[in-house]
Amino acid sequence: MKKVPFITKEQVEKIAQTFPTPFHIYDEKGIRKNAEAVQKAFSWNPGFREYFAVKATPNPVLISILNEYGIGTDCSSMTELMMSEALGLSGEQIMFSSNDTPAREYVYADKIGATINLDDITHIEYLEKALGGRLPKIISCRYNPGGVFTMSNGIMDNPGDAKYGMTTEQIFEAYKILKEKGVEKFGIHAFLASNTVTNEYYPKLAGQLFELAVKIKEDTGVSLSFINLSGGVGIPYTEDAEPNDIAIIGDLVRQQYEKILIPAGMGDVAIFTEMGRFMMAPYGGLVTRAIHEKHTHKEYIGVDACAVNLMRPAMYGAYHHITVLGKEDAAKDHTYDVTGSLCENNDKFAIDRQLPEIEMGDYLFIHDAGAHGFAMGYSYNGKLKSAELLLQENGEAKLIRRAENPMDYFATLDVLPVYEKLSAEMETVKQITIADL
Numbered sequence: 304m305k306k307v308p309f310i311t312k313e314q315v316e317k318i319a320q321t322f323p324t325p326f327h328i329y330d331e332k333g334i335r336k337n338a339e340a341v342q343k344a345f346s347w348n349p350g351f352r353e354y355f356a357v358k359a360t361p362n363p364v365l366i367s368i369l370n371e372y373g374i375g376t377d378c379s380s381m382t383e384l385m386m387s388e389a390l391g392l393s394g395e396q397i398m399f400s401s402n403d404t405p406a407r408e409y410v411y412a413d414k415i416g417a418t419i420n421l422d423d424i425t426h427i428e429y430l431e432k433a434l435g436g437r438l439p440k441i442i443s444c445r446y447n448p449g450g451v452f453t454m455s456n457g458i459m460d461n462p463g464d465a466k467y468g469m470t471t472e473q474i475f476e477a478y479k480i481l482k483e484k485g486v487e488k489f490g491i492h493a494f495l496a497s498n499t500v501t502n503e504y505y506p507k508l509a510g511q512l513f514e515l516a517v518k519i520k521e522d523t524g525v526s527l528s529f530i531n532l533s534g535g536v537g538i539p540y541t542e543d544a545e546p547n548d549i550a551i552i553g554d555l556v557r558q559q560y561e562k563i564l565i566p567a568g569m570g571d572v573a574i575f576t577e578m579g580r581f582m583m584a585p586y587g588g589l590v591t592r593a594i595h596e597k598h599t600h601k602e603y604i605g606v607d608a609c610a611v612n613l614m615r616p617a618m619y620g621a622y623h624h625i626t627v628l629g630k631e632d633a634a635k636d637h638t639y640d641v642t643g644s645l646c647e648n649n650d651k652f653a654i655d656r657q658l659p660e661i662e663m664g665d666y667l668f669i670h671d672a673g674a675h676g677f678a679m680g681y682s683y684n685g686k687l688k689s690a691e692l693l694l695q696e697n698g699e700a701k702l703i704r705r706a707e708n709p710m711d712y713f714a715t716l717d718v719l720p721v722y723e724k725l726s727a728e729m730e731t732v733k734q735i736t737i738a739d740l
């Protein structure tokens with residue numbers, strides 16, 4: 304499907320007068336429409352809840368928008384739990400699906416009433432000790448059947464190689480132990496394939512988990528209250544792939560539910576999801592400006608963003624579509640490597656990409672950066688994180704996270720005498736004015 308930015312060159316020119324590039328921008332209208340579609344797709348299940356995977360896009364304003372639709376949060380760390388609590392989410396709206404979890408985080412999760420999803424059978428004892436000899440009333444267990452996960456179109460993932468979850472044997476054992484120890488409500492969770500661009504993933508996973516839930520009930524007497532399909536619903540990063548249809552996915556999951564759970568007398572099980580990418584990726588873009596062109600062994604366009612702002616291409620060789628704003632319909636008759644400024648040769652947003660001729664000052668819109676984009680950033684080379692903006696429904700951009708400045712980078716050095724000198728240097732840096740290049 305053709306990728307069209309949700310913002311025009313004229314809008315970006317205006318925004319950039321207030322908020323210099325690079326910046327991440329999110330499309331409020333798109334986020335809302337999709338959130339509504341997700342809720343509708345699973346409305347057949349009375350207990351349904353999507354828990355947005357905070358790690359994908361940890362911005363309080365975006366999380367609050369989702370929360371208006373009843374969407375909660377899936378947290379992987381203390382800071383994500385803190386953010387959920389600070390936003391006023393209730394305990395039942397917070398899922399804690401972490402792994403290799405430190406005791407302090409378990410204690411805090413329990414304190415705010417989040418549902419704890421145990422990654423391993425040994426965590427039962429660890430959690431019990433951390434909580435001073437008791438367990439929460441509600442516990443979820445993460446499942447990993449091992450082997451490979453295949454689908455009819457060949458897409459597969461390799462759970463047998465993944466560090467997450469308990470084996471089949473362990474999960475039965477875990478529910479028995481938890482029941483003995485007085486836990487009252489149980490759930491199961493599995494995340495077996497990532498970025499699946501097919502409507503088949505959730506239904507297939509659901510079928511597998513529903514059958515397991517029936518067996519768990521038969522073998523252990525534990526009747527699961529919720530089944531968490533977790534994340535993994537993907538989006539098409541390339542123009543030749545078709546987007547998933549969440550309405551179809553929801554309906555196919557319903558068919559599995561009616562086929563497997565209802566006949567087993569388990570028609571009251573709630574379906575949970577923890578989508579990150581599907582909720583946000585297409586509704587965020589990284590806007591950057593061409594600042595250098597270089598003609599050496601290849602043709603390079605240097606932009607003012609770098610892998611610190613969007614790491615997926617450097618980390619996974621991931622494709623992100625690029626539109627040169629204002630040249631949407633121009634012929635793509637140039638071949639470029641689009642690079643950032645890190646001293647790392649993998650700092651390239653595109654390699655051998657066919658694009659229209661790029662002139663210095665052109666704005667590039669890097670698509671599908673709304674999830675695992677800004678969030679994955681790091682600070683190598685002393686580079687700073689950009690601002691995040693929300694393109695509101697009225698067409699105005701609102702700042703939802705300011706850009707870092709050098710003092711943010713130096714903030715943790717405040718224990719050293721050099722910090723004062725850095726603060727003084729910051730004043731010098733603030734004085735710099737640049738010509739319009």
Ligand SMILES: *Cc1c(COP(=O)(O)O)cnc(C)c1O
Pocket residue numbers: 356358359377379400401494497498533534535536577578579580581674
């Ligand atoms: C990362 C993650 C998600 C979200 O995954 P997406 O691919 O973004 O949907 C959900 N649950 C858990 C436990 C995760 O680690």
